[in-house]
Amino acid sequence: MDIRILNRLFNGSNIKMSTHKQAIDEQTGNSHGTVKSYVIGFTLSVIITCIAFYIVAYETLAPESRVVVLVLLALVQLLIQLVFFLHLNTSSKARWNLVSFIFTLVVVLILVFGSLWIMFSLNYNMMAH
Amino acid sequence: MTTAVMDNHHEHHDTGDNYVFGFWIYIMSDCILFATIFATYAVLYQGTFGGPGANELASIPFVFVETMLLLTSSFTYGLAMLSIYKGDKSRAISLIIITFILGATFICMELTEFSHLIHEGNSWQRSAFLSAFFTLVGTHGLHVVFGLIWMLLLVTQLSIHGITPVTKTKLSCLGLFWHFLDIVWIFVFSIVYLMGVILK
Secondary structure (H helix, E strand, O other): OHHHHHHHHHHOOOEEEOOOOOEEEOOOOOEEOOHHHHHHHHHHHHHHHHHHHHHHHOOOOOHHHHHHHHHHHHHHHHHHHHHHOOOOOOOOOOHHHHHHHHHHHHHHHHHHHHHHHHHHHHHHHHOOO | OOHHHHHHHHHHHHOOHHHHHHHHHHHHHHHHHHHHHHHHHHHHOOOOOOOOOHHHOOOHHHHHHHHHHHHHHHHHHHHHHHHHHHOOHHHHHHHHHHHHHHHHHHHHHHHHHHHHHHHOOOOOOOOHHHHHHHHHHHHHHHHHHHHHHHHHHHHHHHHHHOOOHHHHHHHHHHHHHHHHHHHHHHHHHHHHHHHHHHOO
């Protein structure tokens, strides 16, 4: 085991391209992107952020639609950063990351919308009728 | 057993994708933490008690700059990791230091914003809304500060030990942490600052 690690250290590059766009480091098994994937992810995120700020700063669209668009933009940017920065995908290497992420998402949705539902119901029921 | 075999055994447990996956699970639990604080904010954001509301926080350009700082720092950290996998230690260290500077600037801006609010008399004690605001944005900021300290420590380790499976694994974990903080910030700036302006 020592000899193989030593050989790889002296070889310099430890990147092995798999059939996916992402690469996997041989030494630690961690997946990582390429310069291209990071540039794409960064550029898309900047564009979406600019659109979001523009919509709010220049008051385009009606207020209700602005809220919806803002939420959608946030979700799209989340997805972009998950895929391009965190390398979340359906490959066998990232599968359990994806599974645990989806579970977390379910818990988060219950927490957030559950709390909102409960507190607003409470508010309503506590008012004098 | 020789010392070499014992070291190998020890090193094997400290590296590898299982270790990073374990850290990913921690990040998932941190998501839950932020979700509860977001839910609290959503419930309390109208409780301004005569004090300032969400639209009277920092200006849009100010928050835009903060957002760009954090986003760019996420990008530079990604490039740092690529340098690590290519074996380029000095380039990686430079990129991590750039990431640190961007993150530290973000924190300075946030501290200016907080101190301005507090000196006006609008601290977390002023209203329910402000309690929720300071908790949410403050918790995120605190995470960023820990990330910055971690960066300094890893740069030191990297300089001393060079690129090894152990330092690579640690850097991967910091990478997950740092990207995650940028993702949380997407929701902070959208829900707190931008919605604050829209939902006057």
